[in-house]
Amino acid sequence: MQALTQRAKPVDRRPMNWIEKIYLWNIFKGMLITFKHIFKKKVTIQYPEQKRPFSPVFRGLHILNRDEEGRERCTACGLCAVACPAEAITMEAAERLPNEENLYREEKYAARYEINMLRCIFCGLCEEACPKDAIYLSETFAPANYSRKSFIYSKNDLLIPDPKTQPEEFNIAKGLIEKKKISK
Ligand code: SF4
Numbered sequence: 354m355q356a357l358t359q360r361a362k363p364v365d366r367r368p369m370n371w372i373e374k375i376y377l378w379n380i381f382k383g384m385l386i387t388f389k390h391i392f393k394k395k396v397t398i399q400y401p402e403q404k405r406p407f408s409p410v411f412r413g414l415h416i417l418n419r420d421e422e423g424r425e426r427c428t429a430c431g432l433c434a435v436a437c438p439a440e441a442i443t444m445e446a447a448e449r450l451p452n453e454e455n456l457y458r459e460e461k462y463a464a465r466y467e468i469n470m471l472r473c474i475f476c477g478l479c480e481e482a483c484p485k486d487a488i489y490l491s492e493t494f495a496p497a498n499y500s501r502k503s504f505i506y507s508k509n510d511l512l513i514p515d516p517k518t519q520p521e522e523f524n525i526a527k528g529l530i531e532k533k534k535i536s537k
């Protein structure tokens with residue numbers, strides 16, 4: 354069979370000589386490699402005390418956005434769910450009542466909105482599909498958890514806090530300051 358690359362090395366099946374049998378030469382070679390790395394710049398970091406900066410194109414946990422008046426932007430049009438290749442988004446729409454103009458920007462809103470983070474591949478297509486700038490992928494990531502159910506994020510988990518009444522929570526959701534403890 355023709356090899357796709359030139360990287361495969363034939364296996365050496367010669368019988369071992371006496372120096373190979375005592376393995377000292379191989380141990381010495383291994384120690385030499387270790388020794389060479391002592392003086393090189395360390396690539397490991399002390400996480401979580403130290404953190405690497407995110408790439409500018411990093412896509413993390415979803416946030417459901419509010420407008421400048423703190424109203425929910427999502428109008429439950431379903432375009433994000435249709436665009437999602439992993440079928441991770443589900444929602445139920447409801448009509449805004451006359452006294453709810455201060456809560457929802459549009460006449461229709463998402464009464465239920467869920468994202469299954471175990472399905473999500475963080476591709477960002479939901480963000481691109483949204484005509485209302487209502488969903489975006491932030492610079493935080495979904496924390497580890499013990500049960501599968503905990504990875505189904507409800508609207509309460511996703512909705513960004515109101516920047517006027519909860520500025521600290523707003524900054525955490527934006528990834529501007531670190532979340533100290535996440536309990537679900
Ligand atoms: S990031 Fe991609 S996979 Fe995840 S919910 Fe959005 S569209 Fe679906």
Ligand code: SF4
Nearest residue numbers: 427428430431433483
């Ligand atoms: S997040 Fe955007 S695309 Fe998805 S239902 Fe709401 S308004 Fe429509």
